[in-house]
Structure formats: structure tokens, C-alpha cells
Amino acid sequence: MRIAVDAAGGDHGPAVVVVGAVDGARRFGVDLLLTGAEAEIRRALAGQDVTGIDVVVADAPETIGGDEQAAQAVRRKPRSAIAVALDAVRDGRADAMVSAGNSGAVMAGALLKLGRIRGVDRPAIAGHLPSMTGRTLVLDMGAVTDPRPQHLVQFAQMGSIYTEQALGVARPKVGLLSNGEEPSKGNQLVQETFPLLASAPGIDFRGNVEGNDITRGVVDVVVTDGFTGNVALKTAEGAAALINATVRDRLTASPIRKTLAALLQPAFREARKDLDYAEQGGAPLLGIDGVVIISHGRSNERAIASAIGVAKQSVEGDVPGTIARLMARLEAAPQPAAASG
Amino acid sequence: MRIAVDAAGGDHGPAVVVVGAVDGARRFGVDLLLTGAEAEIRRALAGQDVTGIDVVVADAPETIGGDEQAAQAVRRKPRSAIAVALDAVRDGRADAMVSAGNSGAVMAGALLKLGRIRGVDRPAIAGHLPSMTGRTLVLDMGAVTDPRPQHLVQFAQMGSIYTEQALGVARPKVGLLSNGEEPSKGNQLVQETFPLLASAPGIDFRGNVEGNDITRGVVDVVVTDGFTGNVALKTAEGAAALINATVRDRLTASPIRKTLAALLQPAFREARKDLDYAEQGGAPLLGIDGVVIISHGRSNERAIASAIGVAKQSVEGDVPGTIARLMARLEAAPQPAAASG
Numbered sequence: 001m002r003i004a005v006d007a008a009g010g011d012h013g014p015a016v017v018v019v020g021a022v023d024g025a026r027r028f029g030v031d032l033l034l035t036g037a038e039a040e041i042r043r044a045l046a047g048q049d050v051t052g053i054d055v056v057v058a059d060a061p062e063t064i065g066g067d068e069q070a071a072q073a074v075r076r077k078p079r080s081a082i083a084v085a086l087d088a089v090r091d092g093r094a095d096a097m098v099s100a101g102n103s104g105a106v107m108a109g110a111l112l113k114l115g116r117i118r119g120v121d122r123p124a125i126a127g128h129l130p131s132m133t134g135r136t137l138v139l140d141m142g143a144v145t146d147p148r149p150q151h152l153v154q155f156a157q158m159g160s161i162y163t164e165q166a167l168g169v170a171r172p173k174v175g176l177l178s179n180g181e182e183p184s185k186g187n188q189l190v191q192e193t194f195p196l197l198a199s200a201p202g203i204d205f206r207g208n209v210e211g212n213d214i215t216r217g218v219v220d221v222v223v224t225d226g227f228t229g230n231v232a233l234k235t236a237e238g239a240a241a242l243i244n245a246t247v248r249d250r251l252t253a254s255p256i257r258k259t260l261a262a263l264l265q266p267a268f269r270e271a272r273k274d275l276d277y278a279e280q281g282g283a284p285l286l287g288i289d290g291v292v293i294i295s296h297g298r299s300n301e302r303a304i305a306s307a308i309g310v311a312k313q314s315v316e317g318d319v320p321g322t323i324a325r326l327m328a329r330l331e332a333a334p335q336p337a338a339a340s341g
Numbered sequence: 342m343r344i345a346v347d348a349a350g351g352d353h354g355p356a357v358v359v360v361g362a363v364d365g366a367r368r369f370g371v372d373l374l375l376t377g378a379e380a381e382i383r384r385a386l387a388g389q390d391v392t393g394i395d396v397v398v399a400d401a402p403e404t405i406g407g408d409e410q411a412a413q414a415v416r417r418k419p420r421s422a423i424a425v426a427l428d429a430v431r432d433g434r435a436d437a438m439v440s441a442g443n444s445g446a447v448m449a450g451a452l453l454k455l456g457r458i459r460g461v462d463r464p465a466i467a468g469h470l471p472s473m474t475g476r477t478l479v480l481d482m483g484a485v486t487d488p489r490p491q492h493l494v495q496f497a498q499m500g501s502i503y504t505e506q507a508l509g510v511a512r513p514k515v516g517l518l519s520n521g522e523e524p525s526k527g528n529q530l531v532q533e534t535f536p537l538l539a540s541a542p543g544i545d546f547r548g549n550v551e552g553n554d555i556t557r558g559v560v561d562v563v564v565t566d567g568f569t570g571n572v573a574l575k576t577a578e579g580a581a582a583l584i585n586a587t588v589r590d591r592l593t594a595s596p597i598r599k600t601l602a603a604l605l606q607p608a609f610r611e612a613r614k615d616l617d618y619a620e621q622g623g624a625p626l627l628g629i630d631g632v633v634i635i636s637h638g639r640s641n642e643r644a645i646a647s648a649i650g651v652a653k654q655s656v657e658g659d660v661p662g663t664i665a666r667l668m669a670r671l672e673a674a675p676q677p678a679a680a681s682g
Binding site: 069130131132142145146177178179184186187188190210211212213214215216224225226227228230231232233234235236237238239240241242243245246247249250251253257260261263264267268270271274275 | 471473483527531571574577592598
């Protein structure tokens with residue numbers, strides 16, 4: 001299996017991505033296709049031990065910035081790292097693609113080059129958050145800012161399939177993110193979606209969940225629009241950063257505290273590892289006819305390595321094929337959800 | 342000054358509310374009007390030192406549950422603690438009202454009994470979150486799940502006035518919560534609101550902000566719809582709870598760690614105090630013609646005491662009157678925001 005990695009993507013530059021990709025390839029036993037400015041990739045590879053890993057470098061000198069209009073950029077720059085990596089997946093030279101670059105460009109490129117699975121109107125970014133009981137899949141994380149109710153039903157179906165494949169959870173529990181648990185709560189979108197989810201085939205819908213239920217782990221899959229999902233995820237990240245800074249301030253306020261805290265560093269490191277998004281790996285773009293993994297722009301080496309593992313798992317579990325088969329089966333069968341919508 | 346406190350509201354029962362109210366009254370030098378089941382209030386008061394505080398108890402035997410349909414409940418139960426407290430504010434027997442009860446019922450009751458300020462279409466719940474630089478006001482926190490763009494403009498104006506009054510910040514910076522900083526980012530509501538805010542009088546609009554910017558403290562006021570605001574706040578609370586539990590697990594994993602962590606308890610306590618929502622007090626319902634403070638259902642004694650302080654400050658700063666004067670001035674002046682909307 002070969003994973004294409006956008007070595008130009010991410011806030012930390014090619015060196016971090018290349019090191020993470022090589023680490024991930026060794027850990028998960030896959031080969032690599034690295035796309036980006038060839039000279040930079042070769043430079044980053046020079047210091048790496050790649051014994052046993054077949055590493056192909058595909059030169060992609062064009063760059064897409066974080067603020068470029070995504071759909072246009074990916075069309076106008078066929079030799080960007082994102083475009084070249086997606087071409088490789090389309091042409092069968094790679095089995096999956098990982099990028100920490102401009103996520104809008106990855107989505108637009110994936111739609112353009114790999115296409116949607118039949119029966120899926122809008123692909124969604126599905127990210128794992130750590131929870132008290134393991135991890136919770138949240139989708140959409142930012143692909144579709146104004147979905148319609150039937151899009152959220154598809155998110156629930158795709159998220160359930162992914163959770164079964166990726167975590168081996170049989171019949172995952174699905175919750176609809178809202179501002180209260182009662183079925184009457186929610187904005188207009190949520191109120192219209194609730195009855196569709198309640199009668200939708202292929203999912204185990206457990207009703208509305210609130211923001212704090214994501215980390216409580218009361219359901220396996222939390223469905224929301226991409227605007228709310230993105231804001232909620234980033235607000236949680238911000239809260240974590242503030243807690244981290246505040247605790248650090250208080251633990252370093254005196255020499256004695258500093259000494260005691262230093263002795264507890266292993267415990268803090270373990271807790272950080274338990275919680276770190278890097279351990280959760282990348283977020284698959286579900287609904288695309290191919291395996292595309294979106295990593296956080298801030299990804300470090302460990303996050304990229306972890307995303308390689310997520311990509312491998314999605315390829316082995318044939319997540320796109322499984323989603324396609326379910327969607328085809330639902331299309332063939334009578335659909336109470338669509339009928340009542 | 343007398344503050345009416347809904348002693349029946351909150352998850353912890355009347356005893357916690359009464360103790361917190363008495364603490365707050367002493368700390369901030371105000372008198373109390375406690376509403377709820379009189380016998381229970383008297384019982385809770387029995388153990389309290391109320392020297393120097395004039396405490397009036399108003400019997401309000403009807404109860405409104407957390408899951409009751411709010412507008413109906415407050416109409417059908419004129420002798421509920423919420424209704425009796427709001428009556429006292431309306432009739433001038435109290436200067437402000439604090440409740441940790443059913444927030445929907447408080448909002449419905451406040452609209453019914455105190456009314457909206459002229460020029461405000463939708464009152465909003467404005468809550469403070471701790472940030473790296475102090476605190477950030479976020480509104481709406483859940484009053485209006487599907488606002489129109491002009492409602493968000495009013496939220497920005499009211500939030501700016503409140504921040505000037507409550508924190509003494511001159512010309513507070515306002516951000517629009519979105520899924521990216523660029524003006525092109527956002528769902529439809531945000532994209533339509535951005536140009537209105539950019540040309541709205543009475544505010545210092547700084548563009549879009551992301552979820553993590555709330556705790557970074559890059560702006561003083563973050564404007565959002567009540568659905569997103571509620572989900573984001575609760576997701577942050579959930580993240581904090583998970584971090585807390587994870588760190589505690591790791592710090593108690595061995596006898597040595599337990600001993601070291603016990604020695605650092607004062608540092609953790611200080612950090613918790615820095616971050617605790619209880620220290621931030623209650624959230625004013627802005628746009629109502631009266632001072633109404635909504636406290637978290639989970640409020641402990643300290644949170645209730647703090648909400649008394651928030652109420653006092655809003656009364657002293659005449660927040661409703663100041664909002665009314667600004668709205669009247671804007672209504673009289675040409676309004677580019679309204680014209681372009």
C-alpha cells in the first residue's frame with residue numbers, strides 16, 4: 001500500500017511533514033509518495049532512515065496558500081502538491097492521500113479529481129475528539145457550512161459506517177448536536193433534521209446531544225453542520241490552551257512549585273498524550289470516492305504519522321466502497337427519511 | 342439596592358442558592374428578596390448570619406421544571422419563583438433579578454413582565470469566558486437560535502455597551518464568530534452579517550474570529566447566534582472536564598505522584614479559580630428593560646454570590662438605560678447598517 005502525502009502542506013513546513021510521513025510509513029508498514037518542491041523534500045529525506053520503505057518523490061512546485069480561494073486554486077495549479085497527490089490516488093499510483101494544507105483546496109480537489117460517492121450530496125470532514133470513554137467522531141468539521149437536513153442524515157450514515165470500520169464498534173450510537181437534549185431544542189436545521197434521523201435507515205439515532213456530551217462520550221458519532229462543528233472544535237482547542245497556560249503559570253509561580261511540577265512531568269506528559277489531537281490522527285473526508293485524510297494545519301510529526309495510520313485503516317476497511325454499498329442499498333430500498341423530508 | 346433571587350432555581354436546590362445569595366449580599370452590600378417555597382427558604386436562612394442584610398422572603402410555591410415549555414410555564418404559573426421575582430423588578434420592589442432556573446422561562450418571563458428595550462428585536466444572553474488577556478464577552482449564549490443579520494448587529498451594539506459599563510473598557514473590540522478569519526468565511530448568516538457589522542455605528546468591528554480566539558482574548562466581544570454560542574460554550578466546558586479528569590487520573594496513578602500532587606494542591610486550586618465560570622458570575626439578559634441575570638444551572642454558592650455582583654454592577658451602570666439611549670440615538674440617526682440590510 002502506498003500513501004500520497006502533501007509535503008508542502010501544514011504550518012511547520014516540509015521537513016516536519018516528511019519526518020512524520022517516514023515515521024508513519026515505518027510504524028504502519030506502508031510506502032510513500034511525497035508531493036511538493038522536490039529539492040526541499042530530498043533535503044528533508046536526506047537525514048532520514050528509509051530502509052524498507054519505498055519512497056517516491058513527485059515534484060509539485062506550485063504552492064496553494066492557506067487563504068487562497070480553494071476551488072480556483074486547485075484548478076489553476078495542476079502542479080500543486082495537493083493536485084499531484086490527488087492525481088496519484090485517481091490513477092492508482094497511491095491508495096490514499098494525506099494533507100495538512102489548505103483544507104478547502106483538498107476538498108475542492110478531491111471533488112474534482114476523485115468525485116463523490118453516488119448517493120452522497122455533500123462530503124464531510126469527520127474528526128475524532130477524545131472522550132471519557134474513548135473517542136467521539138464529530139462530523140462535519142467544516143466542509144459544509146449550510147447543509148440541508150438530508151445532508152445531516154447522510155453524515156450520520158457515513159459516520160456510522162466509518163466508526164464501524166475504523167473502531168470496530170458495532171451499531172454506533174448517533175447523536176445530533178443541539179443546544180438542549182429535548183427533541184424540541186435546536187435551531188431550525190436541527191429541528192427539521194431530528195425527525196429525519198429518527199426514521200433514517202442504517203443508523204442508531206439516540207436523539208439530541210449537547211456540546212459537553214462530545215467529550216463525555218455518550219454517543220459514538222455526533223452529527224452537526226460544518227460551521228458549528230468547526231467553531232466547537234476550535235473553541236475546545238482554545239479552552240485547552242488556556243487551561244494549559246493557566247496551570248503552567250500557577251505551577252511555576254515559586255521555586256518549590258517548579259521543582260515539584262518537574263517531578264510530575266511524566267504524569268503531565270501522559271495526560272497530554274491521552275488528550276492530544278495528534279494521537280487522534282487525521283480526519284477523513286467521507287463521501288469522496290477515495291481515501292482522503294485531512295490533517296490539522298498545526299500538525300507536528302506525530303500527527304502526520306498518525307494520519308498515515310488513519311489512511312491505512314480506511315484503505316484496508318475500504319471505507320469508500322462500504323459507504324458506496326450502503327448508499328446504493330438505501331437508494332434501492334424505500335426511504336422513510338427521504339419520503340418524510 | 343435590593344436583588345431578587347430565584348431561590349427555587351438551579352440543580353443544587355434552594356439551600357445552595359440561599360447561602361450564595363446571602364454571601365453575595367454581604368460581599369456586595371445589597372439587600373435581598375428571595376422567591377420560592379417559603380418554608381424551604383426559611384430553613385436555609387436559619388443557619389445563616391444575615392446581620393446588616395435586609396432579607397425579604399416572597400412565597401412562590403409553584404415550580405417550573407427544567408424541561409417545561411418556557412413561555413407557557415411562566416404564564417400558567419404566576420406564583421413560580423421566576424414570575425414572582427420578575428414581578429418584584431417590574432413593580433420596583435427589587436432592582437434586579439438573578440436566576441439559575443429554567444433559562445427559557447426566565448427569558449419568556451422577562452419579555453412578558455419587563456418587556457424589550459425599544460430598538461432591540463431580540464434580547465441576548467451575554468456570558469463572560471476567561472481568556473489569556475482577561476475575559477471575553479460572548480453573545481448570544483442561547484436565547485436566539487436563528488437570528489437574522491440585523492439581530493447580530495444589535496448583539497454587537499449591546500455587548501459593546503455592556504463591556505464598557507461592566508469592565509470599563511473604552512471602545513471594546515468586536516469580532517464575529519466564524520469558521521475562518523477571512524471575510525469570505527462563514528455560513529450564510531455570518532456572510533450576510535459581516536458587511537452590516539463593518540458599517541454599523543457604535544461598535545469597533547475587527548472582523549471574523551475563530552473559536553480558539555475566544556480564549557485567546559483578541560477581541561472584547563464575540564458575536565454569534567445562540568445555537569452556536571451555546572454549543573461552543575458547552576463544548577469548551579466538556580473539554581475542561583475531560584482535561585481535569587485525565588490529569589487527575591495521571592496524577593493519582595502512583596503513591597509518589599499522589600503525594601507530589603497533594604503538595605501542589607494550592608497551585609491547582611488557584612488555576613481552577615482563575616478559570617472557573619463561577620468567578621465570571623452570571624450572564625445578563627441584554628435588551629430587556631430591566632436587569633436580569635441568568636446563572637448556570639450548575640451554579641454553586643460562589644457562582645450565585647458572583648451573579649449578585651454582576652447584577653449590582655448592571656444596576657449601578659444602568660445597563661438597560663444606556664442600551665435604550667444608544668438605540669434611540671441610532672434610530673434617530675441615519676443607519677447605514679439597516680439601509681444596506
